[in-house]
Amino acid sequence: MLKLQNVDHYQFKDSDVQKTIDTEVLVVGAGNAGMMAAAAAAEKGTKVTVVEKEDSINLLRLGIGGVGTNAQKRAGLTINKYDLVEYLAAFAQHNVDEGLIYHWANHSAEAVNWVEDNILKPHGAHLRSEPDAMVTSSAYEGFPTENDPTTDDKTFASYGKWFQEKVEDMGVKLQFKTALVKLLTTEDQVTGAIVKDLKNDEFIQINASKGVILCTGGYSANKDLLKQWNPVALKKNVYNDSPRNNGAGITSALNVGAIKDEEPAECIFDRGLVPVGTKTGDMYVQTATYKDWLWLASHPLLKLNMRGERFANESIPYQFIVNAASKQPGYLYSMIWDDNFSEYAKQFHMLGCARVGFPGYMASAQKLREDTQQYVDKGLVVKADSIEELAEKLHLPVKTVKQSVKRNNELVVDNIDKDFGKEAFRLTPINKKPYYGCILGGRILCTFDGLRVNKKMEVVNDQFDPIQHLYAAGNDSGGFFFGSYPDRVPGLAASHAQTFGRLAGQQAAEN
Secondary structure (H helix, E strand, O other): OOOOOOOOOOOOOHHHHHEEEEEEEEEOOOOOHHHHHHHOOOOHOOOOOEEOOOOOEOOOOOEEEOOHHHHHOOOOOOOHHHHHHHHHHOOOOOOOOOOHHHHHHHHHHHHHHHHHHHHHHHHOEEEEEEOOOOOOHHHHEEEEOOEEEEEOOOOOOHHHHEEEHHHHHHOEEEOEEEEEEEEEEOOEEEEEEEEEOOOOEEEEEEEEEEEEEOOOOOOOOOOHHHHHHHOOOHHHEEEEEEOOOOOOHHHHHHHEEEOOOOOOHHHHHHHEEEEOOOOOOHOOOEEEOOOOOOHHOOOOOEEEEEOOEEEEOOOOOHHOOOHHHHHOOOOOEEEOOOHHHHHHHHHOOOOHHOOOOOOEEOHHHHHHHHHHHHHHOOOOEEEOHHHHHHHHOOOOOHHHHHHHHHHHHHHHOOOOOOOOOOOOOOOOOOOOOEEEEEEEEEEEEEEEEOOOOOOOOOOEEEOEEEEEEEEOOOOHHHOOEEEEOOOOOOHHHHHHHHHHHHHHHHHHHHH
């Protein structure tokens, strides 16, 4: 078992405590899970304190998954819960606690509806159901789970500020720039935590009479923990888009007897642009601003390994292409396309954030072209008037790349992918100059292998007995994901965090 005082290596002695605060529920982390936990506990009249080591909340994802939400009912949309849960369990090869997935499916609508009724509607916004998760065959199954906050059904409405105002109006105390140092225990239960006020450089003891809820968001920003728990992630990924997720919640619980998932789980985007010549082992950029993020990279255009060979079906979930590349030389891969790419994007029918038009993040094909052009200007996407020139600029074998492009164009004419089985409507030619290319790697958004919990969101020990007054939600909680993220269930990560955060808050308040 990992034994660390804390992941930030604060030198702390009991005599260093300079202040004591009493609360009933302490929530550590102010993201989707933590904010929902705080609201749920406060709704029951409980005194709640939230500590967050950064200077703001972190409501990152706008689209929220759910089953049987009010937005879905308004749209006349019905999701078969049993098919969905079995899909998620099978996607994980049943390396999950299937009961937890059912628990999410049974309670997800409650959390989604609460956000709409209490956060969005008072500000003139609502949720719009994404109804068209297109299924062309059993190999490409998807579920229309996403609910998108909007005021006009054409654009996203960001609701983080509204959420913060709501919980503060409910009496929740939000304390920023405050980091978790360690959990406090008496006999067989957690009684609170030691935290550090980073602004004033002082240690504080927070006594929590009803419980501590860990919502710190996984460990993707902690290279030491990645080396121990998920070393391949450091080879697959060249960016980490969650630099605040340092693993403090998980390690603090392990230090008081908790257990965590034994195998890694993660969410990886296939949008990491890197300079030609990059070695993946030399690059792990921590960014909160989506530095060098190519939206087009999630589209099923021709992708080649570093030897210029096609290596996978480009229509697979976005994390899968990064997984497939990890079995190729150098872990990175290239993408090649022609000047008609904005027209091809209209026919691909991507899901979630990758799609063009609402609820995607690229409002139109023209916006997608403009987004791509900025990386041409920056030199991360290269242009050429011939495939030979393009291959040379990408430092790829010219002969092999020419053969791969020729084969791609033959498959387009035949209207069938005889090599990797990509859907015919996603086969696109490379025959209109100028030609484009880039080198890509993974961007880890978060880790999902968290602390084992029961349906009360209580963290359990190695006997699977609950550690009294200790709860976890969001990416600090485990048992729900394994390996890769199922992106054909759009909004699942945010919904998992908010649903389980709400359940944890309610349970803690009832102690």
